[in-house]
Amino acid sequence: MxxxxxxxxxxxxxxxxxxxxxxxxxxxxxxxxxxxxxxxxxxxxxxxxxxxxxxxxxxxxxxxxxxxxxxxxxxxxxxxxxxxxxxxxxxxxxxxxxxxxxxxxxxxxxxxxxxxxxxxxxxxxxxxxxxxxxxxxxxxxxxxxxxxxxxxxxxxxxxxxxxxxxxxxxxxxxxxxxxxxxxxxxxxxxxxxxxxxxxxxxxxMPTISQDNLERLLSEQYPNLNRKTRGLLAGLFFDLNKKCLNSEISTRALDLRGLLDAVDLMGLGLNPAAALDMGITNKSFDPYERQLIHDMIAARIPSKLRCDQVFDR
Ligand SMILES: Nc1ncnc2c1ncn2[C@@H]1O[C@H](COP(=O)(O)OP(=O)(O)OP(=O)(O)O)[C@@H](O)[C@H]1O
Ligand SMILES: [Mg+2]
CATH class of the missing domain: 3.40.50.300 (P-loop containing nucleotide triphosphate hydrolases)
Structure with a gap:
């Protein structure tokens, strides 16, 4: 007790x-x-x-x-x-x-x-x-x-x-x-x-604010470096904006998926692949999927390795 x-x-x-x-x-x-x-x-x-x-x-x-x-x-x-x-x-x-x-x-x-x-x-x-x-x-x-x-x-x-x-x-x-x-x-x-x-x-219930998302990431993943934290929060709010403008559906706007992707990176999966699993592939429309994939690629280079994402 x-x-x-x-x-x-x-x-x-x-x-x-x-x-x-x-x-x-x-x-x-x-x-x-x-x-x-x-x-x-x-x-x-x-x-x-x-x-x-x-x-x-x-x-x-x-x-x-x-x-x-x-x-x-x-x-x-x-x-x-x-x-x-x-x-x-x-x-x-x-x-x-x-x-x-x-x-x-x-x-x-x-x-x-x-x-x-x-x-x-x-x-x-x-x-x-x-x-x-x-x-x-x-x-x-x-x-x-x-x-x-x-x-x-x-x-x-x-x-x-x-x-x-x-x-x-x-x-x-x-x-x-x-x-x-x-x-x-x-x-x-x-x-x-x-x-x-x-x-x-x-x-x-509103979507979390950008400041609070960065705080959440630093609380839940203390090893995640500051730069990546900013990139991921920025990506989430890009997706949010596209949803608000009805350019994409809400399928890929998935904070749970973003956090899952960070978990996958923690076990050594390539960040771009992890984000596809957590976010991109939640959309089952090929056109939308490509759009989201490109948005992620614009922020997170496909060559980025998971050891560049965490401070060890
Ligand atoms: N404002 C917030 N503060 C803290 N964590 C948040 C916030 N918004 C979302 N999250 C995070 O999002 C994830 C999902 O939270 P939760 O399961 O409570 O969502 P939910 O609203 O019940 O979702 P669903 O409708 O899909 O059941 C958790 O990891 C949680 O930490
Ligand atoms: Mg719930």
């Missing part, structure tokens, strides 16, 4: 250094004093910090106000990283609930099960989360059918209760919050029901 408390303090220090409003920090401390930490095995230890002060302030204020949060934005904008950081900061056990077309009420709330010759209730993640005052991450919420999510209405609004037919209802512990994530408009997603959306405070 001390370990998790240390992580929470570290995130609080980070927020202070970032210049987050001191009033918010004071309220976080008050929350921590008022709500003892939950089951430590379920409190996450985030691998990455989330960068972006405005978003931090919006998210923290909503949580402190008792709201549920919907993080909406493109791929790899740090939605799950932020959710993990919030659970770790507030010392809340976290449930990751991945939603999909076959999600139904029983898989969220719980279901009857046969045990030792008797029918008993096996709680689902939403029930557990509410009973233990956790943070429930409803991942990719717009992949689920709206009918399946109707059961969440009472959970997410002022009633704050989980109804289980035949077993009565559970009142959520006061520190319980639900954090939903969604990519809008991607294949397999649906239009989110208005009644559901109305139960969340919504944050439009």
């Amino acid at each position: 001390e370990e998790k408390q240390a992580v929470s303090r570290k995130i609080l220090d980070f927020l202070q250094q970032e210049g987050i409003n001191p009033e918010i920090l004071k309220q976080i401390r008050a929350f921590l004093d008022a709500h003892p930490a939950g089951n430590p095995d379920r409190i996450p230890t985030p691998r990455y910090a989330y960068y972006g002060n405005e978003i931090w302030e919006q998210a923290l204020t909503a949580i402190l106000c008792g709201k549920n949060l919907l993080l909406a934005g493109g791929k790899a904008t740090g939605k799950n990283v932020l959710a993990q950081n919030l659970a770790a900061l507030f010392l809340r056990p976290m449930w990751n609930i991945s939603l999909h077309v076959n999600t139904d009420a029983a898989s969220l709330v719980g279901t009857d099960t046969f045990q030792d010759g008797a029918v008993t209730f096996r709680p689902g993640p939403v029930y557990e989360c509410g009973a233990q005052g956790g943070f429930g991450v409803l991942d990719e919420i717009n992949m689920a059918k709206n009918e399946a999510l109707a059961v969440m209405h009472a959970v997410l609004d002022f009633r704050r209760s989980v109804d289980v037919p035949g077993y009565g209802s559970l009142e959520l512990r006061p520190e319980t919050r639900f954090l939903a994530t969604m990519n809008y408009g991607y294949a397999g997603t649906r239009e989110m029901n208005e009644a559901l959306a109305s139960r969340f405070a919504v944050i439009a």
Whole structure:
């Protein structure tokens, strides 16, 4: 438990250094004093910090106000990283609930099960989360059918209760919050029901800023030399600009892919090839692929070797 408390303090220090409003920090401390930490095995230890002060302030204020949060934005904008950081900061056990077309009420709330010759209730993640005052991450919420999510209405609004037919209802512990994530408009997603959306405070997750991307690269890859860091961040923002101008699709604008490429370089793969694997080849249109390949070649010479990318 001390370990998790240390992580929470570290995130609080980070927020202070970032210049987050001191009033918010004071309220976080008050929350921590008022709500003892939950089951430590379920409190996450985030691998990455989330960068972006405005978003931090919006998210923290909503949580402190008792709201549920919907993080909406493109791929790899740090939605799950932020959710993990919030659970770790507030010392809340976290449930990751991945939603999909076959999600139904029983898989969220719980279901009857046969045990030792008797029918008993096996709680689902939403029930557990509410009973233990956790943070429930409803991942990719717009992949689920709206009918399946109707059961969440009472959970997410002022009633704050989980109804289980035949077993009565559970009142959520006061520190319980639900954090939903969604990519809008991607294949397999649906239009989110208005009644559901109305139960969340919504944050439009932006693409990371260029400064923050450079910081992220230097945090995650301390060996990566400064010049390469600049080149990679520049490349990402070239792609971003082309996407905004609709010259290329958003397929190749993939921060996760960029970071994967740096991992591959770390194991000795040629940087240009690594970037093709992480970025270029995410596009399946030959014309677009060539365009992206050329953009990368303009910044990262194909002769560049991985030992020129890292300071050893
Ligand atoms: N603002 C940011 N601060 C820190 N890391 C970020 C930020 N934006 C993106 N990342 C990085 O992008 C990667 C993906 O983050 P994450 O998995 O949270 O994205 P996501 O928004 O949930 O994506 P998806 O919609 O594809 O699930 C991580 O390596 C994360 O560190
Ligand atoms: Mg995600």
